[in-house]
Amino acid sequence: MAAYWLFKSEPDVFSYDDLARKGSEGWDGVRNYMARNFMRAMQVGDEAIFYHSQATPPGVAGVCKVIKTAEPDMSQFDPSSKYYDPRSKPSDPRWDLVTVAPVTKLNFVSLEALRTLPELRDCRLLAKGNRLSVMPLTEDEFNAIVDFSARGRPRG
DNA sequence: GCCAACGTTGGC
């Protein structure tokens, strides 16, 4: 049973277009245990919303999918990486990544517009103070975003 | 640049 997720990325660093250009990307640099655990639960074929944070405006840029399940994020062992974690050992890696590929570039849906969708009322993306960079979505939440992007207005 | 919110760290 496929699951649905949301990934945040700062487009100045790595945008949906960057993913589309590259074809796939190991989602490295996640250093939050909850986000890591969500990645460990991902299966090949799961689909995810690609969200642009720290953008003007922030919002949803596309859909991507998981093409490889969780494996150690090697940047944790690289002292020259900004994601280096000196407390992590190769024999017991702390941090994982999944590999994603582009599916569809969406008509951009701003955060402001997302807040108008009733299906997202309980989505943690919209919760005040939310900082989680990888999170699950319900099928209804995922579809509401994609449908709004396609139609430019809410369902129903 | 500001500030609220949150996760993590470290002293005790």
Add this chain to the structure above:
DNA sequence: GCCAACGTTGGC
């Protein structure tokens, strides 16, 4: 195990 301090995130 508690909790204050700190660093980071992310919208504005």
